[in-house]
Amino acid sequence: MNGKNEIIREFEYFIGPQHPGITGNFSIKLKAKGDVILEAEARPGYLHRGFEKLMEQRHWIKNVPMVCRICVPDPDPNEVLYAMGVEELAGLEVPERAQWIRVMVLEMSRIQAHLSYLGGISGALGLYTAPQWMTGDRDYLLDRFEELTGARVYHIYTTPGGVRRDLPEGFEDRLRETLDYIEKRLTDYYRLIFDNPVFQKRTIGVGTMDPDWAIENGVTGPNLRACGIKADVRIDDPYLVYDQIEFEVPTETGCDMFSRAMIRFQEIQQSINIVRQVLDRMPKGPFLNKPGNPLMWRVPAGDVYVRVESSKGEFGYYIVSDGGVKPYRVHVRGPSMTHGIHVIETLLVGQRVADVSPIMFSLDICPPDIDR
Amino acid sequence: MSLEKEQKVVDLIKVSFEDAEAEIQRERRVKVKVAPNRVFPLVAYLKGNGFKHFVAISAVDWIRDGEIELVYHLWNYDEKVHVMIKTRVPRDGGSMPTLKPLFNQAETYERDIHEFFGVHFEGNEKLDREFILEDWDGPPPMRKDFDTRLFSAEFYDQEDLESEALRLKIQPYKGHLKK
Amino acid sequence: MAIKNFFEPFTALKHLGMKPHTIRLPYEKKVPADRVRGFHSNDLEKCIGCGNCAQICTCQAIKMVEVEDVPDGFGRTKFRPQVDYGRCSFCGQCVDVCPTGSLKLTDKIVWVTEDPFDPETGWVFIPDNKKFPYEGKGWTTSPETSLLQLERQEMPERDPEERKHDFGPVIKGFTEEAALIEASRCMGCAICMQGCPTGMYIPHYLNAIEHADYERAVDIFFINNPLPEICGTICTHRCEDACVLGIMGKPIQIRYEKGFAASQVDDYRKVLGYPEPEKKNKKVAIIGGGPGGLTAAFYLRLKGYDVTIFEALDVLGGMMKVGIPRYRLPQSVLDKEINHIIDYGVEVKYNTRVGKDVSFDELKKNYDAIYIGVGYHKGLSMGIPGEDAEGVMQAIYFLRETNLGRPPKIGKKVLVVGGGDVAMDATRTALRLGAEEVLLSYRRRIVDMPASDEEKHEAMAEGVKFLPQTLPIEIVKDEQGKVKAVRYVKTKMVPQPGGKRPKPVPIEDEVYEWDVDTVIYAIGQAPDLSFLPESWLEKLELDSRGKHIVVDENGMTSIEGVFAGGDIVNPRADVISAIADGRKAAEGIHKYLSGKE
């Protein structure tokens, strides 16, 4: 035998793109000795559609149906970002009500993304009951999205100048019911996941990163907050009406997978609170300040960088206009661009093969926003 | 709306980099224009002054000027100011020093820009590895002179309905009579 | 990690006894939300085939294809959207730009097929009511949510109290900013081109205006309209009636856009830069210097013909000059555009009435072709007792004399009879000439008046008293033979079978009187073809009612070499139709004369 059955030997292999333990269509090339990883190399690009190029080919308004596809699990930040950027370039005022609705949509989107995240990381650790519950419960929220926007996942709801439709009748009550349900279920999730000794054993102290290292390496969002750093775009660089809303930014000090999951769990609660506040305080009024003729609308020349806090971290758009009917350039800065390439390549070194998938899930890597 | 902290950042840059054109774009946004060779020292300087978060590098192809603009985004977690450092390199054979010694993840963005815009970053070892595109031997696709609609039509036989749909309805006007 | 932790997860086992929340598709049904975005449905009757949906589609999933069995006609085409579900992304933007609201996304979301390229069952089809029913829930549009620019830039007007005392223009004209915004509302669907009698390239010039490229706009105007600024001021704007934005909101003010763009260019000739026409040595006579005649003269001159206009008055412009009051069409605009045409070398014989100063036979002999554009200059009378009284006059006469600077004397209380544009002009001119009270009598309701809405509103704003459903039956004279009063009856509207408009019927016992001292008739005009010798008149083919000359598709009458256009040919009786006829006749004459060689 040529050493095939030796247990400790060096070998290289791919995780993904066709592999259950991968977050989407993505792959990582691993070099391992026995069970310990020596080297990891992220290989993105399986979902590259050339969004930035395609957006240059389309009118400003025609891009609205496109942008949400950049990050599939959490599409709304993209729509809001694009709209915000274009509004800032064009000097278009957004009605007050539309801003509140946008906050609501963003937070609903955050809840559903975090629910899939918790399901994902539990699933990666083999706790299949959790994804079954959470994806199922998330579906109630998607039903609310369907009522509000007409679609389950790609809402195409935010458009430059506001939102496309007003809230449907009775929507607020139904949304409150759904939130109550999810809030009630949070206890069940906590008992199943975070109280679980095996879960704790698998996640505590695994995949840790140093807080200073995290800042310097562009870790953002919940992943950074799991290192004890209170950084949140909603507070640091406030957009929409977040400065009028009371909410906490939870932080954890564990810097590990457990903290990262815990942060998400707490943020679900915070987001539920935010949505409730929005429902209470949303003003009446117009919801759309129409931009110009969709085929003729020219946005004045200039450039702008806008960012929002998505469920995965800081999402930013750098939009350049040359005064034409189409964007001159849109650059999408997704959080996964750093999390999914550099951070994971570093974090995986020295870990066990078994932890590759959970670490990847814990960073909440979204391959479509790397590839764009 | 006071712009004190933004002004402070502008002053900070002006003190050490006289050749940099810094201006306040709006609240929490500062724009700086510098020569390509000054980017590395400027970023290093800003990193030492609290700009710890390297956000991204954007590239814009200004084909009419024959230049590619690189925009380095930095964020300061304490002051909450975003700095965009803009610099321009020639489209043909443009090259920049890599920022990898300062920020590790700059490497990722540089690979991205190298692949999509064809800008070379000196010192980036992973530049030659395939990043997102695979077996791509065409021109860098995000450049303005690459026509994705033409490519799609020719390479994948995809029809472009846009012109056809409208040709049916409007008889085109041809600058009549004029000679 | 206490022992409690170990047992906590087992609380999940309580779900073993609970009812699952699974929706057991396909045995159970899940009801989609009200505004879910499913497959398209289109009300083919309501759809006008504008193609906005095809233009907005970011996936280019929509293609306009020609469809049989759909209503065709004014303001609509036979093209209907065809959706390719190999492209569609269900964003619903096509619905949001649908001007009629005929397109919607239904709540049907399930479609499975083995062969999407099959023409019968495939994914490329023209959505209609059958495949996915139009009724029911789905994603629909409304004026609030439509992406179309439904609000228009209102044209500023002078205050009615101020303007009713002089002949200065009523409208103030667009500012450049407003004009550009207004022009940018155009979606480029080109439905308006059907409305325009002369088929102006409206989306094209609106696009040019939107880019502030007025010279290009003027270039486009002159393809088929040599009087753009006049049209831009007084046109009856059928294009605006056809404009798709008018279905849900306000149409684009195409007329004023055109006027604005034309007013931005002072020297048409320089901008147009037409080459010097080659000499053809063929002569064309044009009888009547109205818009039709001028248009024909312009295009014939461009083609190199020697053109002579025979004008009975000492001014050119026809009805534009003598029929339309100056507050609607300023003299400067007239001068600019008429002089531009004359500049190309058109010969004009003023004060030459054909049939009196020069005979028609002479023209026929000396010229290769003749264009008749004499218009309607003879007013009609009601034929009621007392019409011979002093102070009874024709609106045509009244306006002509006023416009030529010798306004007839009118009293303090003026009654105008009629409901058309001419009646409106007469009332408002009377106001400006110092009448204290102006009444307007019309036998039908206000909504039935043929005058345009905006003229009605302007007249009302200026204080004209509308007396609908009244019918004068006698003019009462005083001792000197002057008008003292008008006796009239009330009418009632009797609905007519077959969808015809209701007929006014006098109510016999309701007879009243107005005290007035001037009566102006504006109940219609007729052509005056008396200049034609009997022999020619016999040959000339008229339509069944005897009011219009019949012409063929080239604008030629039944007499060879004689062309006609304008009010005497078409029933629309407006400037743009006259221009259209003039342009058509010019083409026809060119064809006729080229063919003769």
Place this chain on the structure above:
Amino acid sequence: MNAVGLNITWIIFMPILVIIIGLFYLGAARKITARIQNRYGPPIYQNIIDVIKLFSKKNPTNHGVMFSLGPVMAFSGMLISLLFIPIGNKALLSFNGDIIVLLYLLVIAPLGMALGVGEGGNPMGTIGIARALTLMLGYEVVLVISIISVILYTGSASFMEIIKMQSGGVGHWFIWPLFLSALAMDMALQGMLGEKPFDQPVAPHEVASGPMVEFGGKYLGLLQLYHAIGIVVETGIFVNLFLGGGTLFWWFVKSFAVFFVALLINAVMPRFRIGQAFAFFWTYPAAIGLIGLILVAILK
């Protein structure tokens, strides 16, 4: 004649019965897990359909002789073990020491798999089988300790004798006197059955179904059958040793009860890392088993 005829019938039908019931166990497992997960799950006979389908598949990829021999070896190893384990108070071969033989036979199956997987050459499979062997090393110790305490307690190493000693009702079952050993064995059983938190060998998120990664079609069908028998045999050991065997019906009821407990744990636990699993087996269950053993030794 009668006894021989019965034996022949038994030899022919017992494996079929065990396979069908084992497949039903798997189906029930899916159904029960589904209910805990708030859904209905597949029909209970789903695994039978799966096996039929797998055997109807064409031309599965073959990587060599050992590759195809692996599943056969695993399956036949498991099949032979049926000879030694009494099902419904009836064992074909019963002698003093059959417990030890059974323990050896249970090892054959993973080894057979290991040979097949090695031929397959997929790193995932290699890691998976390495994990399986490591895990086996962990739970075998506990298993052996528990079995030794039973043997020590009864003084017999024959299933049939042990079952006989337990006859006479629930009170006579060895689970009561040998509670600690039973507990330790139940934990080991969790590992043997490959239920979470000990399903590292096949963890889809980590090693993409591990040893089975290269097997498809008929091979996978064979492995499914092996798994089905395995469940019955492995739970059967526990039933025979601690729950007093029983008639055919009661035997299967008891065996399913043991499986059910494993299922419940499976539904709410994630999986350990392999090192943690190994460490776990050698700490708590081993300690409990040892205490049980010592208690038995002292009390005896």
Place this chain on the structure above:
Amino acid sequence: MTKAKPPKGLKGWAQGRSLWMLHFCTGCGAIEMPPTMTSRYDMERFGITPMATPRQADLLLITGYLTVKTLKRVIRSYEQMPEPKYVVGFGSCTVNGGMYWDSYNTIKRLDLYLPIDLYIAGCMPRPEAIIDGFTELIEGIKKGKFDGWIRYKENLEYYKRNQAMVMDIRKWSLDAELAERIWNEVQEERRKRFERATVKHVYELAERIPEGLPK
């Protein structure tokens, strides 16, 4: 040679009722797979289970657009799957390019490269549509209606040729010899196409004029 036929009877029934799909999220349609698989819609009721490796799978779901890079892996995975195997195309992108009709990196018509048995409309298809598609697929398989893999085998050259036009098939095909031959055959045409497709685009000053109107 007798023509291969899809299985019927018990085999067909079993194959319909026990579809194991390959766990491969190729595009954004994959985001609707978790809801379909999990408790709210519970695809497992039909015996459909995700499988980790192509060796065990019967069903390949192309959930949306395919980039060229993914297409290679998909083809490799498809060829590794044991017969009978079925392919379902999800959403607009698989039919005619969908939203990415002008992208330089996604293929437009999937049926040029792989035999598709069933298409589910939507962008992306909702769980209701997916389940409807699966029930249709199951019924069809029971009746022996779907024969994609047979078509693939019979027209292998056609498919390979199409694949070779957009990607290097040599690394990603099981039949290396055939791949090598076809790859060499199409080189010339492929190069010509590529040259036509990458003609330098003269970037206009600013594309201000909406399409369809005269420029």
